[in-house]
Amino acid sequence: MSAIVIDEVxxxxxxxxxxxxxxxxxxRFFTGKPFEVDYDRSIEGVPEGVLAIPALAHVCPVAWANGADVYADEVDATFARALADVRDVLDSMYDFIEGGELYARRTIDPEPDARGESxxxxxxxxxxxYSYVRHRDEEPILTSIRGxxxxxxxxxxxxxxxLTERVSAFADERGLETAFLxxxxxSALDHAMLLAHYRHRVDGSWYSSVGHGLGLLGLCAPMAYxxxxxxxxxxATHWEGIDLEWGSCPEIDDRVRWSGTRCHHDGYELTRQERIDAIADYVDSxxxxxxxxxxxxxxxxxxxxCEKCYRTAVGLRLSGLDPTARGYPFSHEEYDEIRRSLESGAWELGEDERYMWADIRDRARETEPTSAAERQFFEWxxxxxxEALVSESASPLSHRLLRAGARNAPASVYDVAYPTWRTAKSTLERVRSR
Structure with a gap:
């Protein structure tokens, strides 16, 4: 019987x-390393049941995918209920979620010092x-995570x-606090093995498709407390109407909670282009x-x-902003380069990018071009x-076959195979980026 014990918190x-x-x-999905989080201020005095949340948030999805139970000495009761809710959501999204229960020697309902912070x-x-712009009156603590x-x-x-320098400068200009985790x-989880085992069943990696909404929010629990x-x-990364299984979505993130804190998947009602519109208004005002x-x-x-830089630059143009002034060196002559890269499969694209370029296309149809190059690109x-452009840019068959073979390989064999696949993939990406 598979099981996971969270110990010595x-x-x-x-x-x-x-x-x-x-x-x-x-x-097979664990490396044997202790689970660690380094916060930028003391977390001593935070109850053990809250301290256990970051590890539980990462371990439980792996357990659910393998029908394993999870054991801990102390668990925050509010978070335990949240985990059950998130498990049900993931079960509705993926056919590989087999279930598993959380068992604790004791549950707690602490009363944190509620100070109304966000x-x-x-x-x-x-x-x-965009989320900062939307909630700037709350003066939220800007929280960034390495890992x-x-x-x-x-x-x-x-x-x-x-990243910390840039976020700190942004915060200092606005009188905001920061938190760096x-x-x-x-690496405590064997993410490479998770990728090999589940990549064929998700649109992306294990963490992006399954674990990162619960995982990233859970890491914040001791800091938030x-x-x-x-x-x-x-x-939000996506928006209403995008039909993709993704590890961060309203159904998951809005259910994550612990004593004193509720989590919110923010901005899902707007497309990416509409979020850029709101940023443009903020820039103007x-x-x-x-x-x-x-x-x-x-x-x-x-x-x-890169694809994301070009995509963002075009989005900024469509919202009336000069990309160069927002940190993106861009000229209208580069529209031809964007088209060539999309048509040739030079960028490895997924369904995410298809929806985002479709969002840009919808706005471009409503926008009067300001140059011949822009007009030609919008018409194209x-x-x-x-859909065909995304399909043509997919990973080469040889990489998919290697990854599939690794899924059922012993760990000792996989440890040799995966670096080979990763090196090949990195080489391809470097070639494509030239």
Whole structure:
């Protein structure tokens, strides 16, 4: 029988640590490393049942996918109910969710010092900037997390420094507080094995498709408890009408809660282009020097050449903003490059991007071009088969077959195979980016 034990939960100053002890088949998805989170201020005094939330938020989806039970000494009762709700949502989304129960020696209902604070997961991209604009009267604590897109690897130290510097500058200009969290959650879990095992059953990686809404919000629980946060916001990536299984959505995020705090999936009622419209209004009224950061290649600015940079630049144009003034070097001559890249499959696109380019296409049909190059691009985009473009840019068959073979390989074999696949994929991405 598979099971996972959350053990030895402790807080030493700013550092949270606990042991993860899996048994049975589920053991393949764990590396044996302790689970750690480093906060930027003390979490001593936070009840153990709240300290357990970050680990539970990451472990439970893995347990549910393997029919494993989870055991902990102490659990916040409000969060335990939230987990049951989220499990039911994931069960309705994915056929591989098998169930599993949470067992605790004791549950607690603490009464935190409610100070009416709010917090917002923040990167400075379109979605989180829109959520700040929407909730700026609340003066939310801007919260950034290292451990997913920016890994704990020392090679990513520069990216983390760039992000914290940028978020801190944004906060200082507006008199806001910040919270910076660093975690090894995705190295305590064997995320590579999860990817190999479930990649064929989700549209994306394990974490993006299954775990990141619950996981990222759960990481914030000790910070939120210590700082009196009552409302925790996570910006929506998608919007109404997008039919994709995704680990962060209203059905999941709005159900996440713990003593003193409720979480909110924010901005889902607006498309990405409509969020850029709101940012444009904010730029006009309050923030003439605002720049965004969305690049897939770097954190110290935007390269202006990757798919996401081009897509954001076009979106800014359609909302009446000069992309160059918002951090995206862009000229109308580059519309030809965007078209060539989309038509040639130079960018590896997914269903996310298809919906986002369709959103841009809808707005472009209503917008008067300001140059011949822009007119030609809008006319092409108006009739382009976006579904076919996404299909043609999918991963090569050889990579998909290697990944499929790894799913059923012993861990010792997989540990050799996965770096080979990853190296091949990185090489392809570098070639495509030229």
């Amino acid at each position: 402790s807080a030493d100053g700013q550092v949270l640590e606990c042991d993860l002890r899996p048994r049975g088949d589920v053991k 917090a917002l997961l923040f990167t400075g991209g379109v979605d989180s900037t 997913w897109t920016i890994t704990p690897d020392p090679a990513d130290d520069g990216d983390w420094a760039d 660093e975690t090894n959650a995705l 210590a700082r009196g946060v009552e409302d925790m916001y996570v910006a 309050e923030a003439p020097t605002l720049e965004l950061q969305t690049c897939n290649r770097r954190m110290d600015g935007n390269c202006g050449e 985009l108006s009739t382009a088969d976006l």
